[in-house]
Amino acid sequence: MAGARGLALKRPSALPGFGLALGFTLTYLSLIVLIPLAALVLKSATLGFAGFWEIVTGARTLAALRLSFFTSLFAATVNAVFGTIIAWVLVRYQFPGRRLLDAFVDLPFALPTAVAGIALTALYAPNGWIGSWLAPLGIKIAYTPNGIAIALIFIGLPFVVRTVQPVLEEFDRELEEASATLGANRRQTVFRVMLPALLPAILTGFALALARAVGEYGSVIFIAGNLPFISEIAPLLIIIRLEEFGYAQAAAIGTAMLMISFGILLLVHLVQAWQRRRFGR
């Protein structure tokens, strides 16, 4: 029975091993990812909707979620701007050290977040290399929400660069030439022809950086200061609740964060689908 049904769902193929490969894949996926994530949703469901809502909108939770979201939004925006500039420079200009810079863009993916966290703290603490320059100006970075933003910029940097870079590499130079022959100066060509064409890639990178930043923990907690209502991020609050054995509360906050992340990624998919339908490719 099961075999017959499996055949109907699969196009016939001469290659062996489909059953084994798919069976293993689905089992592993279920055990490692799906069942544990279901446990999260199940646990927060035990609170009932009212209970869930009460926790998520509790003053401290809301402050943490708000802080996580808005500092992430700020960091992703900074990355959208500078990431685009970096991608542009790496693709369009030849200069000594270009390939080294290109390789280094991925450092935030490779460097453990805890290491990034303590390194950034060392730099931006009032007695650090950068912090000691800013302190006399009255600017505090470490142990404030500013520090959180710095850490989130660090971990989100590669996303925009790596989504914009391939699009820019494939960008048809004839479009720029067409724009110029039609009388557009370089600034007009860049802002009216090129950036609109890059916008979907920039937005995708922005959203990926945002989704990553909302959940980020390791690089942030060292530099944040972690004061409730001021510099306490949502992931840290989960850990605090967990240490108090508030499993359901932790699960509720986690579910809220998951919903934010998935919402962002869903938006990306919608934007991409819309753009494919409209502009082709």
Add this chain to the structure above:
Amino acid sequence: MTDAAIAPLLVTEQRGTTVTTEQWPVRILLIGVAVAFLVLFLFMPLAAVFVEAFRAGIGAYFAAITEPDALAAIRLTLLVAAIAVPANVVFGLAASWAIAKFEFTGKSVLNTLIDLPFSVSPVISGLIYVLLFGGQGYFGAFLHSENIQIIFALPGIVLATIFVTFPFVARELVPLMQEQGTQDEEAALSLGASGWKTFFKVTLPNIRWALLYGVVLCNARAMGEFGAVSVVSGHIRGKTNTMPLHVEILYNEYNFAAAFAVASLLALLALVTLVIKVALEWRYADQIAASRRH
């Protein structure tokens, strides 16, 4: 910048038609902005790790990384990676074989689900296992009666690590194998090779560099994961502390030099990862999946 460094920026066409590029002051400005940004956000933190690590001298550095708790953390990190990475390699191979070589209903859903762990916060990645296996978790009572410890022990750390590194290998292999199609395998089978032989002699050699690429990235994340492991580890010194957790403990005890010394080992791992990654991208660009994102 020196004149020699600027010169290549200025030479475009003989007469300087700049139809498809910016004028040189703009170019220099943009390069300056990009370099400054990367120096500020990438090079300086990296440099800070090594400077701080050696601040107390070389003797203190080696003492910090050879002290028993540090060695235990290193051993645990290697052990966790040694379990998690092969597990995800096997999964990646199975998933990419099913997805790339066959047409079946629900394929795109499966493809999306594989990437799911990337969009889950590390803390949540740890939390879900606590909810299942923790003292008050769904299976907590059962595990306690059977005297099995998962949370605050090696199994929990391994599970959390597998979760966060789950997609790395699969996402490098699936697009590449889809691109390669099924002709090679069909040829091998028609020549009389068995299924397993076909896989090991035909498929695997075709994807070996992409597999290595995925393994390197997977390993870097496995050894460096902090948030997820932090939730399930319990922070027992010398027992359930991985290297990143050991860094945290030392740091919180204001033992900065030691914290940075251990951190420098992880930074070194990151650098080696980048070098291998770039080398693979340059040398085997065509044999690595088109997607270079993570």
Add this chain to the structure above:
Amino acid sequence: MDARVLNEVNYPAAGDRGGTPAQWVRTVDVSAENVVRIFGTTPALHGVSLDIGAGELVALLGPSGSGKTTLLRILAGLDVPTSGRVLFDGEDALKLTVQERNVGLVFQNYALFRHMTVLENIGFGLRVRPRIRRPSRREIRRRALELLDFVQLTGLEKRYPSQLSGGQRQRVAFARALAIEPRLLLLDEPFGALDAKVRRELRRWLLEIHTKTGHTTVFVTHDQEEALELADRVVVMSEGRIEQIGTPDEIYDKPNSPFVYSFIGESSVLPVRVEQGKVWLDEHPLDLAAGAVPSGPARLFFRPHDVEVGNDLPGAIPGVVQGLRRHGGARRVDLEVGGRGDRVEIELPADYSLNLSGRVAVLPRRYRLYPATTQTNLS
């Protein structure tokens, strides 16, 4: 006239497409003087000189790598010659940037902006003008709609380029280039990306447009049929040089080099010898005049269909039939000629009776003779 002053000429309303070219646009004559372009160390153009009259439709014809696109890009201002001059109406065009040159360029793959609608694409050149010369939004829209009518795409203004067929995209690219009221229209392989049927339709359409607008127009093509059918004059290029400039008739009937002869139309070639003003094949004197060709080895070019055939033709080329192929309404015959096994191809009526290995004598009705030292770039 100051070249930087744009011609403020209004296009006639949609219903009124008549009028002489002069009412349409003030277009320019174009001269290239000894234009050289060297990329690194590779020369792409070796001293090209060319005069194009106002309102003329000129084809740049040549195989790939002949430098025709480089020349077009230099005229457009997208590339700069290493040396030489380009004049529009006698004024130095090289002093003008691309933007100032006001040249309408239609790209091979159209280069339409994917994120703009058809109407936005057409109006782009007007929208990016400096404020003093920029028409009002309504005026831009009106003109773009008018051009859309003019290229017969009425009603498609809200579409995106991805929603158009190849032929429609081509027309939008055309309208976009016309919108800036160009002084010169340049087309790079305008029909290269289209299938054969659409291509024929658009050729006729292009001729109509040219008659109506009267722009000086230069188009690049590697398709001789297209060049001969459309152009007032054809410029045949090869390896960065101009081989010949002439009307389609001159190019086809009086090719001035072996290259042009073999590049345009079909040709058969036979190595011969010129002595004392006569043409010799081995030891046979042929009934062909050598004209001004000096004594020595030479090559005889003729069109396969332009031959007389018979067995008793005096001074004809004797040959043995080696192959027979049906070719449309005619028959193609491979002949082995002379003692060295040279082969030529001729075309005979399909009902002409011939057998394999049969003997036949051939005399070209029209032919060209070139000294053998002349290089043939295409063989």
